[in-house]
Each structure stands twice: as C-alpha cells, then as structure tokens.
Amino acid sequence: MLKIYNTLSRDKQQFVPIDPQAVRMYVCGMTVYDYCHLGHARVMVVFDMVYRWLKKSGYNVTYVRNITDIDDKIIRRAAQNNESIHVLTQRFIDAMHEDADALGVQRPDHEPRATQYVPEMLQMIAQLEARGLAYLATDGDVNYAVRKFDGYGKLSGKSLEDLRAGERVEVTDNKNDPLDFVLWKHSKEEEAEEVKWESKWGSGRPGWHIECSAMASKLLGEHFDIHGGGADLQFPHHENEIAQSEGAHQCQFVNYWMHNGFVRVDNEKMSKSLGNFFTIREVLKQYDPEVVRFFILRAHYRSPLNYSDAHLDDAKKALDRLYTALKSEEGRGEGRALVDWNEAYAARFKSAMDDDFNTVEALAVLFDLANEVNRSQSAELAAQLKSLGAVLGLLERDPTEFLQGGSVAQGVDEALIAAQIVARNEAKLAKNYAEADRIRKVLLAEGIVLEDSAAGTNWRRL
C-alpha cells in the first residue's frame, strides 16, 4: 500500500484515491519567461517519477501540469525584448519541452496555459464575489478577502496573526487586509492589447493564483487527489489556491499535498532572485541527461539537494556501475519489459517506492541487484534490473552506448579509438607490453578506459 507524506497533515498517510481506479494529479509548472533551471528540473523529474509509479501501481492517472504564460515578469521581459508575450512564451515553452524530454520526463496528460482559461477564471472570481469572498477594490483590482475564508493558513500551518506579524507583509491601502491577494488586475493604459481581457470588472488580466484553481477544477474536477509543486509554493500560492477553490466550490479541494525540496548551491536555495542558478541546458552540456535524472532521484524528493560538479561526477560513476552490470549480460536472453514483482529485489523495490516514493532506497536495491547480477551472471536478474530501472526512467539505453557516451559529448574519435585498440592488441600479441601500455595510457589521458576480456577489448569514457 502506498503512503504519501501529506503537507496538509504533516505526516505520511495511506493513499486512498477518490476513485479506486483512477488518480487525478495537478502540479504547478513553470512561468515561461526564461530557460528552466535545475530547480525546475527537480519538480519535473520528481513528479514524473510519481506519475510513473502511480501508473505502475495500476491506477489510471490524469496528470496536469500547468504553464503560466501571463504574469508581470513575462510582460516585463517581453517589453525588454521588444517582442510579443506570445512569441516569448512559445519560445520558452518549446525550450522547456526540450529540456524535459532530455531528462526522460513524460509529458503530462494536459499542459493547460493560463491564457487559454481566462473565461473559467472569470467565472470563478464571479462565484467568489457572489459568496462575499471577493471584492472590487478602489484601484479597480478584484481581491480575495482572506479573513472571510475559514481555515486560511491550514496548509502552511500559519495563522493570520502569525502572517501579519511578519515584517515583510506589504501594506496597500486598496486591500481590506494586507494579506488579501489579487484575483483580477485592472489594465493599465500602456499595456499591450494582448494582455487585456474584458470582464464585468473592466479590462484586466488574471492574478497568478486563480489560474491553478480554475484549470484544476476544469480538468480534474472540484475535488481531486494529489496536488504538487516546489516547497516554496506552499505559501502563499497553494494556500491561496485552497482559499479560492474551496471558497468557490464549498468542498474539499485536494486530498494530498506534495512538496519537493529545493536544489541548493553552496547550501543555499537555487533561485532566480539569488542568481545562483544553473539552467538545465547549461548542465547538459557537461553531463549526460540520465546522470542528471539519476542525481535528482538519488535524494529523497522532500530533502534538500546540493548541486555541485563533484556530486554530478559521483552520480555518473554510480550510474556507470549499474550500466556495467547490464553490459555484462548484454545479448543474453531478451530483457523482458515486465517486472516480476514476486521476485525478492522487486518486492524490496516496491516497498521502498510505496513508502512515500523512497527512490533512495529503491536505488539501493538496484545496486544490490547489480551486485547479484555480476556474481550470478544471471540474464534473468539482469533483465529484472533493467526493468526496475525503467520504472524510474533509468537504464533504458544500450549499456555500451551509455558507457561510451561519457560525460562530455566531444572527445576522441571512435574510429581512432578502434585503431588504437587494434594497434595495442598487435603489440600485445608480439609481447611488446611497453607499447601496449603506452597506447592505453595515451587513451586514458583522453578519458578513454580500455578493458580487456576474454571476448576482446572494450572501451568506455570516464
């Protein structure tokens, strides 16, 4: 039985879906005005893993990950670039898909864009207004009246008093309460036509939080199973989503809230504002995407994850070990696509995954299994290793291709390597070991490791 750590209750709970056969899951995606960084990579990979495991567990999963394609930062960036927001956002949506694809992230079932759901948002705001939870402020914005919603703060564990005591709460006169947030922003003269929508409150555009409430209920219903996102979205974003959805629909919004930990650099959160971020495409110039995916899955999704070259190098070596085990059984017996869940390693793997998606433990099982494969030379177990890896979106490539791909794309030409191997084998046959060792050393200096075996000489990149 699957257990999930629920932010709402702050403990692990038995997962019971609303519909026994199906799971409905929503994850907050990206605001598309720039390239995705490693923090975004973590959300995508983590919830991709969750998505895969739920499907593997037999559920019919509907996974929605939204795209925020209208907001202040987008408008500002488009103005800077002197381009339309549509052109800007489309470019970064395409880039996001490239990055996600590289990391082996499966496409969600729906990727709704905020700009395509404005009518639904307006309808929801009207509902909130009708219930007395929203009001038109003097400046023309429509705000949410936080103190009218019972239980505001239940997700983040904060009371309104605690929040007000915070030093950083901004004071604005057009809000009834400093914690009220914007549902609908009135248009400004200078804004482009493409960021203006008509409404009963006048021309404007949606606030950030309302899009998720509107799109989630449209695509998943008013009450669904799992809602995820980065830990920083807990407050205020997810708190506000609850206020909007439960305020408008008068029913429980989400049963299980999941939040992933941050990627850190030098022990500090990687973020746009700190400027200490690495984009996915930057990192992929240096490391194989599967290494990056493995690196992310190597830490528990709720724990902080420190980024550094040393850690990526370490991850690369660890993944090499798994692929090396697969390579030893390559070609022997066809790898079956299905996992034999009765087998001992698979059973351990499953119980690890069922324990709040403990990929760290699941990977430890894979290493134990790899050791067993090396020892037993069992093609059966190798197939099991491969298929368990595939559950996590790992180990799906040809082992030789992976091992020879190495960490850096460019390097010594393969034909040259082959020629050097031939030359070295000739030297070996002539018992000219000094020459043979010299060739091996030259290649090693280029990051190429030669491995002699009964079947011949293999090579791989460090």
Added chain:
RNA sequence: GGUGCGUUAGCAAAUCGGUUAUGCCCCGGAUUGCAAAUCCGGUUAGCCCAGUUCGACUCUGGGACGCACCUCCA
C-alpha cells in the same frame, strides 16, 4: 520577530529502538602480462547535554548550528 524542516562515517545519502544500508573515495586479497571491470574482505558514523529503556543514531525534553517560508520564486 513568527512558523516549519534538518544535523548520519572522507564525500553523498537512506532505513531502523537491538541484526552489513547503498554509491563514490580509501586499504588488503582474488583475477589480469600489467591494468580496467568484477568478486571477496576491511577501515571510517550518527551535533551537544539530559531523560525513558534491559538496550537509542532511532523515542522524549533542552541547547547549539544550518536551511527554508512569512515578498516573486519549483
């Protein structure tokens, strides 16, 4: 200031009230022309102080340190 989370061996990172986590690194052995890979074995843990317990890294209390949220952020 308020709230929450964390502190595990050289590095990374899990589980667990008593039994080898795991990966990388390091040491010894097997194997190899020598290596590499692999196998066998080994060294290095649980921030500090109390308490509960037959027994605590694991539970409770206190302290120190770190991180995060309270403002846009995955």
